[in-house]
Amino acid sequence: MQAPSIGGVIVPRGDGTTVVRVRQGASLTDFADKINANPASLVTVLFNLGEMATATQSLDQETFELVGAELGYDIQIVSPEEEERELFDSFNIDLETGIADEEDEDLTPRPPVVTVMGHVDHGKTRLLDAIRNADVQGGEAGGITQHIGAYQIHREHEGVDRALTFIDTPGHEAFTAMRARGAKVTDIAILVVAADDGVMPQTIEALNHAQAADVPIVVAVNKIDVEGADPMKVRGQLTEYNLIAEEYGGDTMFVDVSARQGQNIDSLLEAVLLTADAALDMRANSDRDARGVAIEANLDKGRGATATVLVQAGTLHVGDAIVAGSAYGRVRALLDEHGNTLDEAGPSRPVQVLGLSSVPRAGDTFVVAPDDRTARQIAEKREAADRQASLAKARKRISLEDLDKVIAAGKIDTLNLILKGDVSGSVEALEDALLQIDVGDDVDLRIIDRGVGAITLNNINLAMASDAIIIGFNVRAEGQNAEVAEREGVEIRYYSVIYNAIEEIEQALKGMLKPEYEEVELGTAEIREIFRSSKFGNIAGSIVRSGEIKRGTKARITRQGVVVAENVEIAGLRRFKDDVTEVREGFECGINLGSYNDLQLDDLIATYEMREKPRA
Template identity: 90%
Template structure:
């Protein structure tokens, strides 16, 4: 079926119900292939709809929607999650449950995956230290956890040794994205609340993430050894958020602990296992190809790209070909949380994987591919799609109506940033926080590149070409790279705590805004007498009614409440026979308004100045 001629071209037309799926970041050529049309004709159609784009340019979702309505197609832009699902389907793996379609006899019990969440400085990391007897907090900037880590501990329960996997999510508010991701891969959430502090904003935020992920919650009331601790108050506060303690007739287990003293840690682990047994059916098939989630990833100088992965189903072996996001490779080695080599990792087991081609994003799902070639092709296809999606996202839609205005560049200032960090979770969280900074429509923030590892020559060259600032988060430019950046005048800002980076970028954005001025009234004077002077013109004999009258300031003249003149300058000011710079309220003076002589008795002279408004 042909569409009516638009601008002299015809294209195949849908019936309004035909669904066309295109991946995010697709171009008109990609869409034309799906409907068997000439890409040039689609360019013309789009032009007549008020949009300008080339046949190979990535389009955003809104543009595809406009085109779909015109041509009678329901165009669905495939999200990364759907791309993920299609990838798993191609490997015959069920993404939704991981166990659906499995025979019951194939499923075996697996350890629970526990996420520790809560407000900053309520003792999450110290609690994990107490559980695994390993000091993590000492290595964190400002005592704030800025990475995601996964660890497995063992606990004897009802005569059987059971494993529990812990995920430590950062506590600072800027890491909302990472905390949310932690809740999505978890079975049980431990909500840490300080007994002396009570429920805080991030406690509620963490609670919302856990409840949105529909996971059971165990509450650890920490710092019970601190003066002013009130565990019962915490129980009372949390009842407002549908967490009712068992002793109050609810079904949430509360455990009073002291991470510093190591008090009741066993009881907490017991509560986790009891909750897992009572509320969850934690089973997976270990005898299949592995799939899971990349919890964290970074670029190690000696080992190359490494990723901490959590196996969700199947068993991952050394030598397997895997795809994780746009990274691929053969598993060269696997390390457990103690740095020991392991040859295989079953369900709920966190391991560090070596051998990937590049650094995956934290939160990317990994899957074992049939062979190296399939893994590479899949990763390359997804990398190209990701790149196009970023281009489409950064493209601003320009219609013919506002094209001339858009070409009048200079009204919109742009701050270009390149983000580099030590681990991908931090880079993602920093990007997420920076893009939420709102300083109005006059200034635009663009993140033109992001990555993991030290600041390279390529980053510096890109910054030179795009006038960008490089933000280094726990990474630096070293040696000749640092010299090159300094020589070329590329600004590199280094940070180790995320909120410092956010504050400084926000300040920079506000500094790029054109200054806003407001009028501030300085004083008013009423004309009581008018003196004629051949040398100076008319002199207004006045009394200052409010504030002060200052020589050199701007003034407006009002007569019976009506403004008769604006922007008049107070050229001279006299008290008796003396020239003065200012006259305060209640005093009389002579005011010379330069060449302005249209004065009458009773006129009011109001002086003012324009001051720059501080930005909120």
């Protein structure tokens, strides 16, 4: 029904019960598509309601409810997972992979998927080589190559030939990155700990990643053949992290191995299979369209876009139309870990797929579509949603300032923290002090990781996966790590005084954190000439190098990179004979710095202002 709306704008109206479902971070354009309206008319409606927004700007739930109430629509916000499910339902594609929705007679055993994790130089790669060599000596097909990021081996267990799939990832960064995107890939983690070194910082990081993903752990105590090896010490150290060996009354299997000597490799594989049989239901339906996850992907000069995928359910065939993230295509070839071609790949089988239109991301899910056209449509919708999500990611995942509102909305009841410091004593003292904060029953404070040294990419990945805040005490995230944290919306708080950290965390938990101020650079100008004036003092003849110079703002003067003056005011600006209020990049101007006259050629004038960061 068309009816004149506010300000004479014609928009379709609902009857108050009409339900419209839009995704989180959607724009007025997305809403307009749902109700067959002109986006410009909705911008006008929103303006008349006292809200300003562009047609492509991401809107929050309150704004959509305001528009919906005015136009007679019941607007429901759906999560990305729900939208993904609706998208595939509209194309008649079954997105379920769990055994809960499968008939028991349709399920067949599948191999467990294993990831090897641990501290650097504790023998992860050598252990994988030892597993490969043991398998080759046993005459079974398998091995590690540089062509594929996963491989299968076979092992006889209780008289039955069993397959195991190993994910050959660089450490545990990819493992956590996949989990951060919601892809549960690994069934079991092998934690490698050197018997001579014991538990090290990266060991703890790897353990935290596996426990956060709720993955069963088998501990391989490596290097038992070297001098100073003490396997029992490792068992004692890991009890502090809730990994208690079976001989101590726990439920974690510890296996003493020597990757160099090939000692006890069979026992380790047996422990993995026993853990899989005891803790997991290793079954899947192979008689259905395939679904799985991309482990890694790259652009090959000869083959084009290739992706190593792990089939989690169903069977993938050559010729299937698939979608992996925002990439799509028809499977041109399937290659195993040796580079041999396959006709099909069943559950838990890693294969390299050729024929994709572009390179998917590690952790992207893939599904088989009915035809090429459907695959392309799904990929395009996913790509549009990704673009919209990146625009909507203007706010952080969680910050101290908006913690109280997030708690009030029922979205979080635990504040996860990651502590990094310059020395172990500081980290321990900070942890003890934070855990003693009394915040009542409303919210729980949980420290999921702590360590010494700079903030690493592993810390940022764990924060992404667990919605945690990183506390840096006299340490920082530098270079690429800082860029990743900013891009992914992970908040890092830096402190040099322990009491400041304790006070801010306590105030945040109690909802009393005061707004902060941040310095925002407005522009810079380089002095090219100095003019003497008896009336105004020295005038800096300058060219604006970046941004814009505004009259009345504060400035600092730097000389060869060293700050020589702070808090200087831009008292006057002139362009030729005219007084102006601002001068933009690339233009020349005369700058009067009031009573400050200690100027030299090539000095840099940087203007800035302090802006309040209001609570979200």
